[in-house]
Amino acid sequence: MDSADAILTAAVAAVVIAFVVWAVVRAHRAKPYTGAESMVGADGEAITDINPKGQVFVHGEYWRAKSDTPIRKGEEIKVVSCDGLWLVVAPKAREVGDGSDHD
Numbered sequence: 001m002d003s004a005d006a007i008l009t010a011a012v013a014a015v016v017i018a019f020v021v022w023a024v025v026r027a028h029r030a031k032p033y034t035g036a037e038s039m040v041g042a043d044g045e046a047i048t049d050i051n052p053k054g055q056v057f058v059h060g061e062y063w064r065a066k067s068d069t070p071i072r073k074g075e076e077i078k079v080v081s082c083d084g085l086w087l088v089v090a091p092k093a094r095e096v097g098d099g100s101d102h103d
Contacts, residue, residue, distance in 0.1 A: 039058055039059065039063075039079045039082065039087060040079055040080070040081055040082065041078070041079060042058050042059055042078070042079045043058070043076060043077070043078055043079075043092060044056045044057050044058030044059070044063075044076070044077050044078075044079065044089070045057050045058075045074065045075070045076060045077065046065075046071045046072065046073055046074060046075045046076075046077055046089075047062065047073065048073055049070070049071070049072055049073050050065055050066065050067045050070065050071040050077075050089065051067075051070040051071070052066050052067060052068065052070075053065070053066045053086075054066075054067075054071070054073075056077055056087060056089055058077075058079060058087065063085075063086075063087045064085065064086050064087070065077070065086065065087045065088070065089045066083070066086055066087075066088055066089070067088065067089050067090060067091075068090075069090060069091055071089065071090075071091050075091055075092075076091070076092035077089040077090065077091060077092055078090055078091075078092045078093070
């Protein structure tokens, strides 16, 4: 192996090591998201009518939910808070300018 090959091999190894170190540091800095509390702010869908209790689908899971506002099956929801293993949800607010607010 000549010196050019050795330099190229060392450079490639340095790049790979730098990438691995960067990925490890990034993973350690990431905020852990586990449990029901991580669901706050998430969007989902009402699987049943919620009046005041029902079931929703959020982050690929089915959850028991309750709401002060009646929500119909199929309606989009937003998770407001958690109460034990229950999600407190509200109807997802309509986006401004979506055309549904006009007379």
